[in-house]
Amino acid sequence: MELKLINDNGQQAATLQASDALFGRDYNEALVHQLVVAYQANARSGNRAQKDRGAVRHSTKKPWRQKGTGRARAGMVSSPLWRGGGRIFPNSPDENFSQKINRKMYRAGIAAILSQLAREDRLAVVENFSVEAPKTKLLAQKVKGMGYDSLLVITDSLDENLYLSSRNLPNVLVLEVHEADPLSLVRFKNVVLTKNAVAKMEEMLG
Numbered sequence: 001m002e003l004k005l006i007n008d009n010g011q012q013a014a015t016l017q018a019s020d021a022l023f024g025r026d027y028n029e030a031l032v033h034q035l036v037v038a039y040q041a042n043a044r045s046g047n048r049a050q051k052d053r054g055a056v057r058h059s060t061k062k063p064w065r066q067k068g069t070g071r072a073r074a075g076m077v078s079s080p081l082w083r084g085g086g087r088i089f090p091n092s093p094d095e096n097f098s099q100k101i102n103r104k105m106y107r108a109g110i111a112a113i114l115s116q117l118a119r120e121d122r123l124a125v126v127e128n129f130s131v132e133a134p135k136t137k138l139l140a141q142k143v144k145g146m147g148y149d150s151l152l153v154i155t156d157s158l159d160e161n162l163y164l165s166s167r168n169l170p171n172v173l174v175l176e177v178h179e180a181d182p183l184s185l186v187r188f189k190n191v192v193l194t195k196n197a198v199a200k201m202e203e204m205l206g
Helices: 030-042 103-119 135-147 160-166 181-187 195-205
Strands: 002-006 013-015 124-127 150-157 170-178 191-192
Touching: 013 150, 030 103, 030 181, 103 124, 103 195, 124 195, 135 160, 135 170, 150 160, 150 181, 150 195, 160 170, 191 195
Parallel strands: 002 124, 124 191, 150 170, 150 191
Antiparallel strands: 002 013
């Protein structure tokens, strides 16, 4: 599989031969969807707490006598059937939302996303991606000069200047290879990898 190798102006300078297993795989929409949903679910924390009828602070006195009133029998105002009563199946703070994804499925899903990005001409490779100083303006000008408005940059090693420059740009994200996740790959319109990042990614996922 040949990937587009671009210069600092965003123009294609040459091509780079890459692994077909990682960048030439067929797109599997169901697998990619499962991967993205599982990633979001695994990042979710249990922060909801509801009370059952035992935890609700109410009187335990019987509201009215059992018979003779014409109303339905009731034993306690904390009943889940009553307004202000406890929940039947309450949410707890230690609720686990995680979903299991096998390693083979994860690698296949990431490869499917990268392959589709390459087919849609949304993925490119650069020799090196860096800025001279930790200034947001410099990185914004560099990204705009390359012709991108939404960009995910994946590098083999993240230098401090690049990291600090990218933090204030909402449409630019810089990650190392081992930090690349399916949600970021799907979210951004364009993806740029450094040449060393491609080799590292082939070693990890190929």
